[in-house]
Structures are given as structure tokens and as C-alpha cells.
Amino acid sequence: MKIKIGTRGSKLALWQAYYVEDLLQKGGIETEIILIETKGDKILDRALSKIGSKGVFTEELEDQLRSGVIDIAVHSAKDLQSQLDDDFEIVAFTQREHANDVLVSHDTTLSLKSGESFTVGTSSTRRVAILKHFYPHIKTVDMRGNLQTRLRKLEEGQCDALLLAYAGVHRMEYDDKIAEHLLLDEFTPAVGQGSVAIECAVSLSAEKKSVLKELLNHTPTETCLLTERAFLKRLQGGCSIPVFALATLHEDSVSISGGIVSLDGAELIRKTETGSAAFPQELGISLADELLQAGGERILKEIRSNQQTDQP
Numbered sequence: 001m002k003i004k005i006g007t008r009g010s011k012l013a014l015w016q017a018y019y020v021e022d023l024l025q026k027g028g029i030e031t032e033i034i035l036i037e038t039k040g041d042k043i044l045d046r047a048l049s050k051i052g053s054k055g056v057f058t059e060e061l062e063d064q065l066r067s068g069v070i071d072i073a074v075h076s077a078k079d080l081q082s083q084l085d086d087d088f089e090i091v092a093f094t095q096r097e098h099a100n101d102v103l104v105s106h107d108t109t110l111s112l113k114s115g116e117s118f119t120v121g122t123s124s125t126r127r128v129a130i131l132k133h134f135y136p137h138i139k140t141v142d143m144r145g146n147l148q149t150r151l152r153k154l155e156e157g158q159c160d161a162l163l164l165a166y167a168g169v170h171r172m173e174y175d176d177k178i179a180e181h182l183l184l185d186e187f188t189p190a191v192g193q194g195s196v197a198i199e200c201a202v203s204l205s206a207e208k209k210s211v212l213k214e215l216l217n218h219t220p221t222e223t224c225l226l227t228e229r230a231f232l233k234r235l236q237g238g239c240s241i242p243v244f245a246l247a248t249l250h251e252d253s254v255s256i257s258g259g260i261v262s263l264d265g266a267e268l269i270r271k272t273e274t275g276s277a278a279f280p281q282e283l284g285i286s287l288a289d290e291l292l293q294a295g296g297e298r299i300l301k302e303i304r305s306n307q308q309t310d311q312p
């Protein structure tokens with residue numbers, strides 16, 4: 001059996017593809033990696049929230065899944081929209097890396113906690129809004145592009161520090177530039193952060209799907225990600241909405257803490273729920289409903305009308 005692996009060409013995407021390839025090869029499966037460029041890789045001069053959040057990094061991969069050029073598409077789980085088209089499914093989630101965000105700088109003495117003012121580069125509405133909420137003395141500048149591009153911009157002095165996912169920083173071996181690990185209960189990650197999601201066409205053979213599940217899926221991570229993704233889907237939040245959630249598993253129960261923050265950081269709502277690991281989606285939906293009722297609905301509406309008027 002041979003599995004054709006589709007991936008974007010950035011270094012982080014390739015790391016993920018090689019990681020998946022390695023797991024498959026250790027299981028005795030032959031593999032081939034096929035590079036695919038996406039809209040998100042091509043358009044670098046506009047904020048992601050303005051390109052339109054849905055499928056910016058995934059659409060071209062799904063085209064190749066549909067046509068059978070590739071058997072699986074490898075994504076950072078957090079870049080994969082919560083609502084997939086009916087002809088696609090996620091066949092596996094790999095074991096999650098530490099999910100937290102980190103402050104990255106050449107000056108590793110920098111700290112958000114110090115009260116000192118400096119400039120942080122990020123293009124994530126979640127990170128900007130959380131910074132405004134907890135650390136209003138920090139200035140932010142929009143910083144798009146892959147990790148290498150952002151680090152180059154940091155080097156050029158376009159900002160003093162970057163706010164990034166630990167998972168990506170660690171995988172690219174930039175650990176020596178980590179100035180601070182941020183708290184999970186302030187910088188709660190984006191849904192899925194730190195895990196790799198394996199997408200396939202529903203029509204892929206049952207034989208291949210079962211091999212993929214066996215060699216790639218990490219069940220505890222899957223339970224957590226199903227919880228988080230159900231939460232995100234209920235909120236209809238794409239990657240440009242400042243929504244956050246992290247689920248954790250303790251024996252047979254899942255806890256999920258998630259919320260939403262207004263773009264200006266003024267309002268932040270967070271809720272936590274615990275339930276049976278046997279019903280992850282129900283728990284995620286229940287948390288979303290609770291959040292919507294507690295003011296989340298109004299905040300979401302404000303964010304959506306704001307982003308609409310921002311369109312170029």
C-alpha cells in the first residue's frame with residue numbers, strides 16, 4: 001500500500017508532512033509527498049481576516065483530495081476549518097505538542113509581565129485582542145507570512161517580539177529565541193493548536209482509512225480536538241475570529257475552557273465545562289451555547305460587522 005501525502009510547501013508544513021511520513025513508514029507503509037500551494041501562501045500582503053477566513057490554506061489541498069492526486073492532506077489542526085464539506089473527513093489527529101503560545105525575541109529578557117512597553121508582531125486577531133485585554137501597554141503590528149518570514153521581519157526590527165505557537169517554534173528549532181511561555185488561562189490557544197490533522201476524502205478506501213487511523217491517530221488528542229472543534233463550529237468561528245478553547249482529558253472526563261474576546265480587548269468572556277469523554281461534541285456545543293448566552297452572541301455580531309466594513 002502507498003499513501004500519497006499532500007502538503008503546503010512552508011517549512012512548518014513540510015515538518016508536519018515528514019512527521020506523518022515517518023509514522024507511516026515505521027508502520028511499513030510506502031509514501032510519497034506532493035507539494036501544493038494555497039491561496040494563503042500566495043497572498044501575503046493582506047491580513048488573513050481580509051482574504052476571507054474559510055479554506056485559505058486548505059482549498060487547493062481539498063481539490064487534489066477530491067481528484068485522487070493525493071490520499072491525505074496534512075494540516076496544522078488549527079488551520080483546518082471546523083466545518084468541512086460533506087465529501088471530506090478528518091481521519092486522524094496526531095499527538096498534540098504543548099498547546100501554549102510563546103513570546104519570541106532576540107532579547108530573551110523581554111516579558112509581557114514586566115510592564116515595560118514594546119512592540120509585538122502578530123496577525124492573529126485572538127492574540128491582538130488578548131494582548132489588549134491583559135497587557136494594554138503592549139503595541140501590536142500586523143505580521144503575516146510563514147515563521148521564517150516573521151522571524152526575518154523581527155530581525156529587521158519591524159517589531160521587538162513575536163507572539164507564536166510554541167509548537168511551531170519548537171518544530172522549527174527556534175527554542176533559543178523563546179523569551180516567555182505565556183499562560184494558558186490568559187493566552188488560551190486557538191482551537192486545535194499543536195496537533196496535526198489528517199484529512200481525506202470520504203471516498204478513500206476503508207483499508208487505507210483504517211491504516212491511517214491506526215498509525216497516525218492519538219486517541220486522547222482526538223477526544224480533545226473533537227470537543228474544541230464542535231465548540232468552534234457552533235460559534236461558526238473561522239481563524240479570523242478571536243475565539244479560543246483548550247480541552248484536556250483526565251481519565252474518562254474532558255474539561256474544556258473557552259471563550260471570546262472583543263477586538264478592542266475590552267470584553268473577554270470565558271466559560272469552563274466538564275463532561276464525559278464519550279460525548280466530546282456534545283460538550284463542545286454545550287460550552288458554545290453557554291458562551292453565546294452569556295454575551296458571546298453580541299460580541300460575535302460586533303466582530304462580524306466590524307470585519308465586513310473592513311473589507312478592501
Ligand SMILES: NCc1[nH]cc(CCC(=O)O)c1CC(=O)O
Pocket residue numbers: 076077078079163164165166167168169192193194195196
Ligand atoms: N496560523 C499559522 C500557524 N498554524 C499552525 C501554527 C503553529 C503550529 C501549530 O499550532 O500546530 C502556526 C503559527 C503560529 O500560530 O504561531
